[in-house]
Amino acid sequence: MLKITNLHANIEDKEILKGINLEINPGEVHAIMGPNGSGKSTLSSVIAGKEEYEMTEGEIIFEGGDLTELDPEERSHKGIFLSFQYPVEIPGVSVTNFMKASLNAHRKANGQEDMPANEMLKMIREKSELLEMDRKFLSRSLNQGFSGGEKKRNEIFQMAMLNPKLAILDETDSGLDIDALKIVANGVNKLKSKDNAVLVITHYQRLLDYIVPDFVHVMLDGKIVKSGTKELAYELEERGYDWIKQEQL
Amino acid sequence: MELKDKLISSFLAFEEAFDVDSDIHEVRSNAIKEFESLGFPSKKEEDWKYTSLNTVLKHDYSVFPKKEDALEYRDIKKYLIHDIDTYKLVFIDGIYSSHLSETTHDKIDVCLMSSALSKSKYKPIIDAYFNKIVPKNGLNSLNTAFSKEGAFIHIHKNKLADKPIQIVNFSTGNESALMVQPRNLIVVDENSQAQIIERHQSLTDHPVFTNSVTEIFAGKRAIVDYYKIQNDRASASLIDNTFVEQQEESVCSMHTFSFGGKLTRNNLNFYQRGERCDSTMKGITIIEDKQHVDHNTLVHHIFPNCESHQDYKGIFDENSTGVFNGKVLVEKEAQKINAFQSNNNILLDDKATINSKPQLEIFADDVKCSHGCTIGQLDEESLFYLRARGIPLKEARALLMYAFANNVLESVRIPELKKRITSQIALKLGVSLGFDL
Numbered sequence: 001m002l003k004i005t006n007l008h009a010n011i012e013d014k015e016i017l018k019g020i021n022l023e024i025n026p027g028e029v030h031a032i033m034g035p036n037g038s039g040k041s042t043l044s045s046v047i048a049g050k051e052e053y054e055m056t057e058g059e060i061i062f063e064g065g066d067l068t069e070l071d072p073e074e075r076s077h078k079g080i081f082l083s084f085q086y087p088v089e090i091p092g093v094s095v096t097n098f099m100k101a102s103l104n105a106h107r108k109a110n111g112q113e114d115m116p117a118n119e120m121l122k123m124i125r126e127k128s129e130l131l132e133m134d135r136k137f138l139s140r141s142l143n144q145g146f147s148g149g150e151k152k153r154n155e156i157f158q159m160a161m162l163n164p165k166l167a168i169l170d171e172t173d174s175g176l177d178i179d180a181l182k183i184v185a186n187g188v189n190k191l192k193s194k195d196n197a198v199l200v201i202t203h204y205q206r207l208l209d210y211i212v213p214d215f216v217h218v219m220l221d222g223k224i225v226k227s228g229t230k231e232l233a234y235e236l237e238e239r240g241y242d243w244i245k246q247e248q249l
Numbered sequence: 250m251e252l253k254d255k256l257i258s259s260f261l262a263f264e265e266a267f268d269v270d271s272d273i274h275e276v277r278s279n280a281i282k283e284f285e286s287l288g289f290p291s292k293k294e295e296d297w298k299y300t301s302l303n304t305v306l307k308h309d310y311s312v313f314p315k316k317e318d319a320l321e322y323r324d325i326k327k328y329l330i331h332d333i334d335t336y337k338l339v340f341i342d343g344i345y346s347s348h349l350s351e352t353t354h355d356k357i358d359v360c361l362m363s364s365a366l367s368k369s370k371y372k373p374i375i376d377a378y379f380n381k382i383v384p385k386n387g388l389n390s391l392n393t394a395f396s397k398e399g400a401f402i403h404i405h406k407n408k409l410a411d412k413p414i415q416i417v418n419f420s421t422g423n424e425s426a427l428m429v430q431p432r433n434l435i436v437v438d439e440n441s442q443a444q445i446i447e448r449h450q451s452l453t454d455h456p457v458f459t460n461s462v463t464e465i466f467a468g469k470r471a472i473v474d475y476y477k478i479q480n481d482r483a484s485a486s487l488i489d490n491t492f493v494e495q496q497e498e499s500v501c502s503m504h505t506f507s508f509g510g511k512l513t514r515n516n517l518n519f520y521q522r523g524e525r526c527d528s529t530m531k532g533i534t535i536i537e538d539k540q541h542v543d544h545n546t547l548v549h550h551i552f553p554n555c556e557s558h559q560d561y562k563g564i565f566d567e568n569s570t571g572v573f574n575g576k577v578l579v580e581k582e583a584q585k586i587n588a589f590q591s592n593n594n595i596l597l598d599d600k601a602t603i604n605s606k607p608q609l610e611i612f613a614d615d616v617k618c619s620h621g622c623t624i625g626q627l628d629e630e631s632l633f634y635l636r637a638r639g640i641p642l643k644e645a646r647a648l649l650m651y652a653f654a655n656n657v658l659e660s661v662r663i664p665e666l667k668k669r670i671t672s673q674i675a676l677k678l679g680v681s682l683g684f685d686l
Binding site for chain 1: 628629630631633634635636637638639640641642644645648649651652655656658659
């Protein structure tokens with residue numbers, strides 16, 4: 001589904017990604033772990049198409065097509081979803097209206113008419129229940145005054161609405177208490193299928209107790225330096241990253 | 250002939266058409282003398298540093314429209330808030346149109362300045378309020394000299410205007426170039442309320458120059474909500490001079506929506522003449538091309554325990570220019586006041602300009618005053634967020650612009666008007682967002 005080969009990327013002439021290789025197949029859950037500043041969030045932003053990063057080498061192939069020249073919205077239409085670490089606030093635009101704009105933009109890109117209003121509302125209701133969201137939540141301005149947990153739940157709600165092929169969860173566990181973490185993880189798990197894939201980016205092993213990865217990758221200084229199964233995550237939790245750094249030397 | 254000379258020489262003919270024995274005759278005659286000595290403002294004056302009237306004044310305007318033009322309701326419907334019941338005062342090329350208007354004298358007076366100036370029953374109000382709070386300058390004096398027609402609204406003590414009042418000035422282009430000078434007087438007595446919507450609308454591409462003066466008086470505990478819609482053609486220029494005087498515990502708000510016009514200048518002054526007054530001035534400006542919108546505001550805090558809130562948002566594209574010149578003057582006696590002022594701007598194009606100049610003059614020592622001014626571009630992180638959800642760049646920008654301006658809309662208290670302004674913003678931004686804003 002996603003094949004990243006020798007990916008190098010800069011921001012303002014500073015190289016952040018220094019040759020990433022990663023392959024994700026349908027049905028798989030991958031986790032990328034690593035210390036602050038190792039380039040994890042950069043990788044997720046580059047996959048989603050953030051323009052301030054410049055790809056200098058390598059390629060990102062998604063569903064057989066090269067993503068390099070595509071705008072963020074086109075990547076979204078193709079089925080890539082990024083759950084943001086810091087979702088932005090949009091005053092005056094309700095969660096419901098934002099979702100309508102987003103979903104109908106996807107439909108338009110696929111040559112479909114706008115979704116009928118009643119169908120849309122039904123779907124919004126269904127998916128918000130999955131995330132145990134209060135009905136009132138849906139008429140509030142997008143992310144404005146939301147708690148950290150509400151913002152992340154809202155991200156996964158959007159994921160449920162858009163039903164992406166590849167969901168990238170960037171530090172989705174940060175700022176969540178254990179109850180919110182369970183709800184979010186439960187939401188992600190219910191959306192899992194053999195046809196889609198999840199890439200979890202996290203500092204901590206905690207989230208991986210609830211979203212269980214098939215593969216765990218360790219990122220250090222812009223490269224994936226070690227890959228393994230979920231046991232690797234436990235080892236990292238216990239021993240930190242220094243031993244991997246040592247292995248590298 | 251220069252416009253100034255033309256106006257001065259037209260004055261005699263204008264004035265002879267009236268009863269020269271009336272008190273107003275003297276007011277007008279003095280005003281034309283003032284205009285003669287003061288003239289039009291130039292960029293040399295500090296308040297006009299960023300706004301030049303040269304391109305507006307160069308046309309050979311007709312000062313008296315020759316004939317009344319008959320417009321039909323269907324021609325103008327779209328410029329009115331028509332989905333709710335309202336009183337309407339409609340003027341065509343400066344002349345009152347009775348068949349398009351809906352006036353009343355039932356407990357409140359919603360009628361014409363021309364009758365208020367000539368009928369004896371209105372004389373006490375005219376004597377007490379007409380031309381009482383208008384600062385002396387060329388433009389105001391010029392309007393006073395030619396003051397003849399406009400809206401006269403008097404909400405009597407303890408009465409409520411039962412529906413919003415619309416004041417709409419159309420220009421038809423019957424004249425190759427037209428200058429109009431509406432003169433409005435609005436008196437909202439003690440414990441009474443009114444909601445007013447004002448609009449100037451040109452119907453052709455002929456040049457129109459409007460120099461309007463509006464005096465608003467809010468009595469004790471009166472509530473006045475005033476909305477100005479400035480969404481005119483690129484050939485129409487407007488100088489709007491509005492002065493609000495508030496008695497104690499009155500609550501007055503002015504919302505100005507500036508979406509179009511060649512040159513728009515808003516001179517807006519609030520004078521607080523009692524304790525616990527509340528004054529709100531808000532605006533959204535969204536312009537492009539070579540349009541120019543200038544907000545020149547003053548809040549004069551004279552009494553203690555009052556509040557004022559100013560919030561002006563501007564979005565400028567292409568070669569458009571904006572000016573915000575907001576002055577807050579707090580007298581020594583005006584202790585324990587809260588005065589807030591904020592002016593936020595987004596420039597969408599390297600060629601767009603905003604000149605923002607907050608001025609605070611505070612002579613009291615126990616007050617809360619704040620002002621903030623920002624000039625920036627749309628936030629890249631927010632744009633990326635929306636695009637990552639599949640919303641295309643143009644729509645994403647529009648959504649962010651809407652979000653930026655939104656808090657000004659929140660205080661609009663006529664739902665139909667709010668809806669209308671919102672859809673005008675969407676239209677202005679040229680997008681369909683997949684939902685109604």
